[in-house]
Amino acid sequence: MxxxxxxxxxxxxxxxxxxxxxxxxxxxxxxxxxxxFNWNDVDEYPSFSVCDSLSLKEDRKGCFQAVLTIHIWEFLKRENLVVTKDIHDTILLEFQVDKSGNLLLIDAEIDSLTVQEIPNIKSLLNESLDSLPEVFPAIKRGQQVTTKFELPIIINVN
CATH class of the missing domain: 1.20.5 (Single alpha-helices involved in coiled-coils or other helix-helix interfaces)
Structure with a gap:
């Protein structure tokens, strides 16, 4: 033993x-x-203060896109654009929101007819961003991050 x-x-x-x-x-x-790590997804999308009351991530994203779209649309509407031909175009805008909340128009896919009828369309789109309310950047794991996104804008001018 x-x-x-x-x-x-x-x-x-x-x-x-x-x-x-x-x-x-x-x-x-x-x-x-x-x-x-999923680099293509963020914890919180970029946002405006009017979207802060929404709790769901997708709702906040939709609110951000809606506020941005309406702001650009209203700006272009105030410009009283005069054209010789009717324009029914969807412009695909590519934006970047940096870590500081600066919104920058990177690229715009615009039909040649629209550019022919409204030659200063890109400068008008950039001008419309100058009067935006404060943009809060996207957040990933508690850190503010730079994000890119695309937004279609429908242009109807008669």
């Missing part, structure tokens, strides 16, 4: 390597975290 107890004690002492804790470096943890 003593031999058995000694054998068990020796076995336990030699098997301690199974109880060693594997040390993981912070770089390895970061690398693993970055692989599982």
């Amino acid at each position: 003593k031999l058995f107890c000694v054998f068990i004690c020796v076995f336990i002492l030699t098997s301690c390597k199974y109880f060693n804790v594997k040390k993981t470096s912070s770089e390895a943890i970061l690398k693993e975290e970055l692989q599982t």
Whole structure:
């Protein structure tokens, strides 16, 4: 029986390597975290103060897009655009909201007829952004981040 107890004690002492804790470096943890990180999604979309009362992420996104669309549409409406041909076009605007909340028009896909009839359409679109209310940037994991998004604007001028 003593031999058995000694054998068990020796076995336990030699098997301690199974109880060693594997040390993981912070770089390895970061690398693993970055692989599982979805870079194409944010926790909170860019927002205006009128959208703050909404709690659902998709509702806030829809509110942001609606406020931006209405603002641009009303600006263009006040410009009293005069054209020789009717324009029924969907302009695809690409925006960027940086970490500071600055909204920038990156690109605009505009039909050639629309550009022919309204040659200053891009400058008008940029001007419309100057009078926007304060934009709050997108948030990812508690940090303000730069985001890009596309927004279609329908132009109907008769």
